[in-house]
Amino acid sequence: MRNFALISTGAALGVLGTVALTQPHLLLVDRAQASLADSYKQLNLFGEVFERVRSDYVEPPEDGKLVEGAINGMLASLDPHSSYMDAKSFQDMQVQTKGEFGGLGIEVTMEDNALKIVSPIDDSPASKAGILAGDVITALDGEAVQGMSMQQAVDKMRGPVNTPITLRVLRAGKGVPFEVKLVRDIVKVASVRDEELAGDIGYIRITQFTEQTFDGLKKSIDRLSRKIGQDKIKGYVIDLRNNPGGLLDQAVSVSGAFLGRGEVVSTRGRNADDVQRFAADGPDLTQGKPIVVLVNGGSASASEIVAGALQDRKRATILGTRSFGKGSVQTIIPLQGDGALRLTTARYYTPSGRSIQARGIEPEVVVQENVPDDLKGTDETKGESGLTGHLANPGADKAEEGGSSAYVPANEKDDTQLNRAIGILQGRPS
Structure with a gap:
């Protein structure tokens, strides 16, 4: 885990220098306070929307899912690689870096709301089935991927060993999507x-x-x-x-x-x-x-x-x-x-x-x-x-x-x- 720290430094100023530096210093403080006030204003807006959804949405929403969706949206606005992992996803990630995990054996990313394969892992179910880097997964067991977060799609692809899943795959140059049935396995990297x-x-x-x-x-x-x-x-x-x-x-x-x-x-x-x-x-x-x-x-x-x-x-x-x-x-x-x-x-x-x-x-x-x-x-x-x-x-x-x-x-x-x-x-x- 990386630790972040703010380090404050101070300087002792002579009496003659104090007058010359006071106004710019106050200007910086004013700007910082204005920025902080603007941030609180935006957070208040988030709170207002959150409460409105909780009270007026056509069906009672789950608070946890609302917050998680907001977090994912915030991180997705930064870059393709920043994301939130819930407890299960975090545990899965830790297992994967150890070199052995259950699943299909593919590295994926979200691109234009599509689930795109970066690379299949050697000797994994995906690799043996002929899945290629650049393939786009459009559906998982008949459920469209569009609208899912990347983590939701990854969670759906994972599951008990020896259970099947059908991927609908779009491959550049093919024109028409095709289906591939895979059986989940322990992926030993x-x-x-x-x-x-x-x-x-x-x-x-x-x-x-x-x-x-x-x-x-x-x-x-x-x-x-x-x-x-x-x-x-x-x-x-x-x-x-x-x-x-x-x-x-x-x-x-x-x-x-x-x-x-x-x-x-x-x-x-x-x-x-x-x-x-x-x-x-x-x-x-x-x-x-x-x-x-x-x-x-x-x-x-x-x-x-x-x-x-x-x-x-x-x-x-x-x-x-x-x-x-x-x-x-x-x-x-x-x-x-x-x-x-x-x-x-x-x-x-x-x-x-x-x-x-x-x-x-x-x-x-x-x-x-x-x-x-x-x-x-x-x-x-x-x-x-x-x-x-x-x-x-x-x-x-x-x-x-x-x-x-x-x-x-x-x-x-x-x-x-x-x-x-x-x-x-x-x-x-x-």
Whole structure:
């Protein structure tokens, strides 16, 4: 939990200086009092509407639902990532970050009152059913999603293991929605998996940044170095494609596994002095071996922190397509009643001081996958810049963009990006 504190500072002024500074000081006080009075006026307006609804609405409303709806509306007006979590949702979120939870295995966001899929989780019911990043869910068990809050939709998708749910899905280029029946299951996010490729390449896939990710990465690197032989490994492919992000501390630790020491990321809040810097403390677990990092339009948040740090520090070659562009930090603030506030409190910056908010990470080596004809036009993500109400990039001279193809072939031999990465590590010409 992040703590906020107001620090008052005072200065002793000489008699001669007092007269010169009194009027501006009073002006600032008057402005502060006027602003406070205006805030109370707005809160009184809220109270008046609340009471009118309670007394005159056609049916007796539930006070708790009215307040929760007002809170959700307030937060939705800020940006796409700030939200209120009731006690159950907060508990579910805590379980999810531990790396195991019940559900369908999809990362979703609300966009233009539609429930849009950011990324399916590997080996989850959604992934096995062919759900794709960019798909829009229009109905859940026949009930229209429009009008639901994101949390209401998420709650409806969750449920007891082995129970079915039918999603109506709209896919770009298809025109007509289609239905997919899924069976809820325990989604075990094995956030890291590895394999040997081409005899001398270590491949490590990171699907999310959970509490288990860094430990899983250490085990993968150790396993690959023993299997291939530390002196024979030509390098590592770190696959962050369609990784929606997760825990900041895990992103810092994962970066440190390749960087050794030095800055990974900094965060900056609303005040000029509200800056935090996060550094890796190493060591480089790969012992300096070459690295290629794969990203695409589904790579967001914590995965962009890792890619940006390795790119800025010249530690890896970034390959693929432009990442999602989520460059903001959400702080989880527990509230009374066992709920919590997920509030956007800062933007993050790569070691060179650039914000990727609504811009994404641009790879040094841009490689497009060969998208099957029946999926062309459906594989693209708009990225953060396509989300209504997103935070602007603080660089006024930088055009916003972000997002790209999020298609990854199921068969490695068809994976153009992966095969290009292997070629780079083996020194083969493109």
